[in-house]
Amino acid sequence: MLDAEGLSVGSGAKRERFPFGSVQADVERAVSEATGKTAKPSSNEECGAGPMQFAQFGGLMLNFQDGKLTGWFADEGDEAVTGDGIRPGIPLSGLQSERSVKRITDSTLEGEIEYAMPDGSTLGGFVSEGADPRLTSLYAGMSCFFR
Numbered sequence: 001m002l003d004a005e006g007l008s009v010g011s012g013a014k015r016e017r018f019p020f021g022s023v024q025a026d027v028e029r030a031v032s033e034a035t036g037k038t039a040k041p042s043s044n045e046e047c048g049a050g051p052m053q054f055a056q057f058g059g060l061m062l063n064f065q066d067g068k069l070t071g072w073f074a075d076e077g078d079e080a081v082t083g084d085g086i087r088p089g090i091p092l093s094g095l096q097s098e099r100s101v102k103r104i105t106d107s108t109l110e111g112e113i114e115y116a117m118p119d120g121s122t123l124g125g126f127v128s129e130g131a132d133p134r135l136t137s138l139y140a141g142m143s144c145f146f147r
Contacts, residue, residue: 001083002060002072004121004140008083009034020141022069027062028055035060047144054144059088063142071141082138084118088125092133109145111136 001008006019009030018027028039039055039062053064059077063070074080076089086095095101095115104112111126111133125138 001081002074002123002138002140003083003119004117004123006069006141007031007062007072018069020069020071024053024055024064024067024069027064027069031055031057031060031062044144049142049144052142052144063144065142069141071139071143073137073139073143075137080138082117082123086115086123086135086138088135088137090135092127092135095135 006017006022007027008015008017010016010033016030018030032038035057037057039057041053041055043051043053045051049070050065052070055062055064059075059080061073061075063072074088076087081087084099086099092101099118100116102114104114109126111129113125113127114122115125116122123138123140126136127133128136
C-alpha cells in the first residue's frame with residue numbers, strides 16, 4: 001500500500017512498512033517478494049535533486065537516492081493502490097466524491113492534482129483530459145519531474 005510517507009508490502013503479520021529513507025535493497029527485496037516481479041532498474045543523473053536510481057515493478061516505480069527510498073510513482077497496475085483504496089485508472093469523479101481534490105493550476109505538468117487522504121496527508125497525481133477524466137498516476141516523495 002502506498003502513502004504520503006512511503007509504502008507497506010505484504011499482508012497481516014507479514015506486512016512490512018518502508019518509510020522514505022529505508023534501505024534500497026530491503027525495499028526492493030520486499031516488493032519483489034510481494035509482487036512476484038523482479039525490479040527493472042534504471043537511473044537518471046540529471047534530476048533536479050541530484051542523481052536518482054529507480055526500480056520498476058509493473059505499474060509501480062520506486063525512487064532512490066544514495067541507496068535510500070525517496071519516493072514512488074504509480075501508474076495503473078496491481079502493485080499500485082493507496083491505503084485508502086485509491087488506484088490509478090479510476091474516474092476523477094469517483095475520487096472527487098470521496099476526497100478533496102485540487103488541480104495544480106500553476107504546474108508546468110499537464111493534469112497535475114493533489115488529493116487529501118483520510119489521515120490529512122497529501123498525494124500528488126495526474127489526470128487525463130477530456131469529458132471523463134481519469135486518474136492516470138499517483139506520486140509521493142521525491143520524484144524526477146522536469147518542470
